[in-house]
Amino acid sequence: MDRIIHWADAIADKILEKKNSSRIATGITPSGHIHLGNLREMLTADAVRRAIQEKGGDAEIVYIADTFDPLRKRYPFLPEEYDEYVGMPLSDIPDPEGCHKSYSEHFLEPFIESLDILEIPVTLKKADEMYRNGEYSEMVVLSLRNRDKIARIMRDVSGRDVEDNWSPFMPQCKNCRRINSTAVTGFDGDRVRYRCSNCGFEGENSINEGKLVWRVDWPARWKLLGIDVEPFGKDHAAAGGSYDTGKKIAREVFSIEPPFPIVYEWINLRGKGAMKSSKGIVVPVREMVEVLPPEIVRYTIIRSRPERHIEFDPGLGLLEIIDEFEDAFRKSDRSVELSLVGEITYSDVPFRHLIVVGQIAGWDAERILEILERNGHEITETLREDVERRARYAKAWLERYAPENLKFRVKNREEIRSEFSDDERRFLRMYAESLQDDMSAERLHKLVYDVAEKAGIKASRAFQAIYKAILDTKHGPRAGYFLQSLGIDFVRKRFMEI
Template sequence: MFWADLLLQNRKGAEWVNDAWTPSGIIHMGGLKGPVIHDVLFKILKEQGKKVKYTFGFDDMDPIDGLPPELAKSHEKHMGIPIANAPSPDGKGSFGDYYGNMMADLFKKLGIGAEIYLASDYYRKGIYNKAIEFVLDNAGKIRKVYSDMYQKPIAKDWFPLQVICPKCGKLGTTKVTGWDGKEVLFACKVDLVKWAKGCNFKSSISPFNGTAKMSYKVEWAAKWWTFGVTIEGAGKDHASAGGTYDVAKKILKDVFEKEPPLAFAYEFFLTGGKKMSSSKGLGLTGQDLLEVLPSQLVRFLMIKTPPNQAIEFNPRSRDIIPRIYDDYQQAQAKGDVNHRAFEFSQIGEKEKIPEIRFLTLTQWVQMPNMQDRIREEGLENWAKYAKVWVEKYAPDDVKFEIQKKIPKEVERLSKKQKAFLRKIAKELNKKWEAEEFQRKLYEWAKELGISSNEAFQALYLSIIGKDHGPKAGWLILEYKEFVQKRFMDISSV
């Protein structure tokens, strides 16, 4: 049974699926796994006729606590300011808008049906006011949860809330130390965190309508309580034992006195066994991924493997990208083990799936004479992705180039192999269709008493300097005059 169907077995009542992300940088491909997985659950529940909602939050009230190298100078002064209040790198809108718009565009391309909301909007509109008041009134219970979970005492003047300093605009540098039922007492501290400096301003302020933000773990529980969320998974880093997710669930249960939503963890993408990390140069951005895989195949990649299993993904591997295409083609068959994943990979109307293998298509896109056939067979879309893979990621043994000079490797050719080349050169005086010529190559090799492996190795070495390559018939006829002379020169030595 498909993992998502199994997860949703025996569910009753209306459902609210939720997920969230902080719009603080370029979206790594791993950051798309959660949105796609939750979207599949949402669509299955719709398929079942359930009343269901899928919301996705952009957590733009989080303070800026790190910057990509290219923004280190221009945005250093904004460290500690809420993402929603800092300027965009391109000068249009906010810092959160800049990255949030990128994610929204990816959602559209991937057919993700979530209703996007901004945390800053919900805070400013007062949607979280009730939760904020409840959290402050029950701060003692929350301290106990933290103390029990982390096995350490929590100061009695600690509150799970930070305010936006009215003087310097920073949130990440403030500490709330009191609550009188109407206002919180706070200080903007110079040394509260290493990544931002506060201004030493102290005062009291109402924590409602966007002036304050709940701490992350508490906010997570407060969202579940406010919305009535029934399903929300989390990445392995948050869902590990004693991690963020466990703390949020305990706060929801012990403080808000509500049962937590259906939980599940999803594993990382790995490259060479290591977690993908854009900061370490491992893996691709979401946009990069959509340049080498169509949207449907991106969804397929994300969901064909159960979420609790890591996915090895190295676009530079000879096998991984081609195998995704192969598996996708096979999965369209109703009896295939991945057919259910195939169904939920579709976006809009079902497209006609090419029959040609992706690796063959990578050869065709490198051969100018195959462009007409690519168009005739309606392969332009997949050919576009094949070309990107060849140019940016494919290993050298997938690529080929006509050698202008006779490769040294031909020195090791046997007399029979040279005779095979001579036979081809003579036959090129005739007019041939590529399909027929391809068949004849096998016949001529048999007539001359050499294996097809030896025969094709000889012609590939002579043309591209490698012992393997694209379909020989098309390759030879594309460069007919050049190949004829090359084969005669080699066979006469």
């Protein structure tokens, strides 16, 4: 394949043409498990950050957690009593599992831990704190003063009708605590009068007790935080969508240039559709970083251009991505470079082999190394470190995401329940007699065909006999490597016993 310029480098070049120093914004609402689809935003930002820095520029990522967003509805994973919290800010709602101080913290904290594991450095800003401590106040005043102008932009750009009593600001109702049910009835410079359609309450709030509507909040934070670059999902990028209105509001109301946009596509969970925490179709990031090495999690996303849709399959599909990574690793591939975390080394033991060897060895580190040595690997300190690290992930992946047909257990002779026909027994005996101690995996594999022919049995039945004799099933890992990993002595003895 030609060495074409990586998407992150192409974007970094464009950004550096304008400015040497950039603040990249990301924003995710912690309304449910933060998933791989959301992580695409962070990893897109981080790949660009790394590329900018490698080219001599400065870049930092600001992560604005939308903790002040209202709970839109009672999601399927929430108990019934959460009906009463719909419309309240996520930061004001109790943790559904009771382990954190709020709903938003419950989903935010594991995600922040994951960012650390994935080495994505962010400056964290929580929207509820930003509003309540007055960081937004100047923007709120400016928005309320420019209410008519913003309403006109919204109408012109989005084509939506804007109601006469529409306001860019949503005060939080002092009575029912909802943030999405108030209508502003007056504004005197620092107090906002409102009426709540949910509980009928009428009252007055300071400009720090409420939030801007999303379409105004977004450009306001560009100004407030000095944002130059922002990756966002394709929903915001639609014609007349929030980026279109945001651009115009940024220029005409806040007098700034909108950030350089990086639009990314959704990640679908194979066979389930787009990942959405509201529908429970998710692979939580916190879970992924326990099951997979961080460089693989990063590579899963960084290998594809942002505008390319990703069909994610945590089972076999992921194993193919790992094969690709291992292959690319040896070729100093740019996606691999942008995915590496810390000082790690890779030995020549494929993840696929670790799955087989680990199961044979019962995941005992020393036994795994013994088998690898028998397979012809030189056991260096580097290999030992690498294998110990990745074997832990191989075990976790196998338990959590692997299809059943990759799992096996080497049985004792007494546990074998399978029936063997005379020609199967003859094949196993002849195979055992043909074994030599130093046979390679390829040689062992080919020997199955040779002996099957001599024994007058079809190769497919010969393989079945092998798996039945060891695993008590009709299928198993690729035979040559499997038999070699088990050890010639073991195989010879077992086949003679059958």
